Amino acid sequence: INGKNSDVVCVMSPAGCSHVSGFKVDNWKQNLRLIYQCFVWSGSVETRKRKVTLNSMHQSPVPVLFFSHSAIDLLYGGIYCFVCQDYIYDKEMEQIAKEEQRKAWKLQEFSKTSGIGEKYSMWEPTKRELELLRHNPKRRKITANCTIGLRGLINLGNTCFMNCIVQALTHTPLLRDFFLSDRHKCEMQSNSCLVCEMSQLFQEFYSGHRSPHIPFRLLHLVWTHARHLAGYEQQDAHEFLIAALDVLHRHCKGDDNGKKANNPNHCSCIIDQIFTGGLQSDVTCQVCHGVSTTIDPFWDISLDLPGSSTPFWPLSPGSDGSVVNGDSHPSGATTLTDCLRRFTRPEHLGSSAKIKCSGCHSYQESTKQLTMKRLPIVACFHLKRFEHSAKLRRKITTYVSFPLELDMTPFMASSKESRMNGQYQQPVDSLNNDNKYSLFAVVNHQGTLESGHYTTFIRQHKDQWFKCDDAIITKASIKDVLDSEGYLLFYHKQFLEYE
Numbered sequence: 001i002n003g004k005n006s007d008v009v010c011v012m013s014p015a016g017c018s019h020v021s022g023f024k025v026d027n028w029k030q031n032l033r034l035i036y037q038c039f040v041w042s043g044s045v046e047t048r049k050r051k052v053t054l055n056s057m058h059q060s061p062v063p064v065l066f067f068s069h070s071a072i073d074l075l076y077g078g079i080y081c082f083v084c085q086d087y088i089y090d091k092e093m094e095q096i097a098k099e100e101q102r103k104a105w106k107l108q109e110f111s112k113t114s115g116i117g118e119k120y121s122m123w124e125p126t127k128r129e130l131e132l133l134r135h136n137p138k139r140r141k142i143t144a145n146c147t148i149g150l151r152g153l154i155n156l157g158n159t160c161f162m163n164c165i166v167q168a169l170t171h172t173p174l175l176r177d178f179f180l181s182d183r184h185k186c187e188m189q190s191n192s193c194l195v196c197e198m199s200q201l202f203q204e205f206y207s208g209h210r211s212p213h214i215p216f217r218l219l220h221l222v223w224t225h226a227r228h229l230a231g232y233e234q235q236d237a238h239e240f241l242i243a244a245l246d247v248l249h250r251h252c253k254g255d256d257n258g259k260k261a262n263n264p265n266h267c268s269c270i271i272d273q274i275f276t277g278g279l280q281s282d283v284t285c286q287v288c289h290g291v292s293t294t295i296d297p298f299w300d301i302s303l304d305l306p307g308s309s310t311p312f313w314p315l316s317p318g319s320d321g322s323v324v325n326g327d328s329h330p331s332g333a334t335t336l337t338d339c340l341r342r343f344t345r346p347e348h349l350g351s352s353a354k355i356k357c358s359g360c361h362s363y364q365e366s367t368k369q370l371t372m373k374r375l376p377i378v379a380c381f382h383l384k385r386f387e388h389s390a391k392l393r394r395k396i397t398t399y400v401s402f403p404l405e406l407d408m409t410p411f412m413a414s415s416k417e418s419r420m421n422g423q424y425q426q427p428v429d430s431l432n433n434d435n436k437y438s439l440f441a442v443v444n445h446q447g448t449l450e451s452g453h454y455t456t457f458i459r460q461h462k463d464q465w466f467k468c469d470d471a472i473i474t475k476a477s478i479k480d481v482l483d484s485e486g487y488l489l490f491y492h493k494q495f496l497e498y499e
Helices: 028-040 045-056 091-111 127-135 160-170 173-180 194-205 216-225 237-251 270-275 336-343 413-418 478-483
Strands: 064-067 070-073 079-081 277-285 291-298 301-303 355-357 362-364 366-374 378-383 386-388 393-395 405-407 436-447 452-461 464-469 472-476 488-493
Touching (some): 160 194, 160 216, 173 270, 194 216, 194 237, 237 270, 336 378
Parallel strands (some): 301 378
Antiparallel strands (some): 436 452
């Protein structure tokens, strides 16, 4: 009792709400099930309509259903006790809520009328997992200064091109979660499967050991499955990345959960789930203005740089009167946004590259424009620093400023109408986070084409960066990262859609 105003303050005991027993009378279980069926989870069309009607009658942002001294939150199903002034946590009630939730989802899937975001499921450990937890009581706590996951790699003779990509892949969040949860189902001999070796590599990285790892088995498998990379000569890190993703994709046969059989043109392996996007190509006839559209999958986006033999579209930073992606750069420096603008600008194909127009039924000049139809979870940008031609072999050292956070909205196919001559008009709605990315790894190349060395900056926590130089791992500042030359830039989506 509060002595100042004699108000009674009830505190919920560790055992839970003492007022629940007043609700648990007669057919309380059946009544609670009916409430969840009709007003909370709403599996059928009729119950959803009823819920919408009930919600429209409420003035509060969270609609509730009142009964006795309690209320049920109609959005999430939580039960609130007004006497205790707290939510009720009761095992029997929670079990009923979960059962009715599962039933509602099954109804929605069956009717195929459920909207986006209605299939969220709560994770619960299986009996087998609970048994493993009981037998292995030791827990590893992850703190802000934790270095688990940081491990050097021994250079086996000009293999820095492989080491830098391994560092980027082992610090890709969703890939890490996949391998550390042991979700790969191998259909090959384990000693020839690159996915099995990557799974072992993740175990090594996150074991807590600090001594440098020797990736000799990984190198052997790469030589076996990507013979063009075999040998002790220096190789291109970008070429290795694409080869590694390709072999991993081919060796993930058992991880598709049957989805591939339903749609032979779509692979749902972990590599495609994370790295595959859709690139839209629109070819427009200059006579009838008919548009031919194709959509191709991609794992990375290769961007031309100023200083190459390919003419670069001149763009001064902020020349469109708006700041896109908050690029911080020295005056006159080329930005990643500039490179993406050039990549997605309309290109006149010219008279030497006429296409047969399906509308005109004859060969006509046309324009071609590339945009992003579907964005991957991890966007990898390849800055084309190595130029190979009949006359020229050189490295382009042009500095390109890249941001910590990147908004890909201006380069989406859906944003084409907002773009005039390559310039993007900033939308009014700036709260849309669907296409926003965060930088988590940067691969750099020092030296020349003939003699060079690869290193990687990786983000360990939100604002902690480390430089990986083969066996040596050192702490790095954000300035070190953003001032680096940049060869491969890895960005991760900030918000993921639930599927």
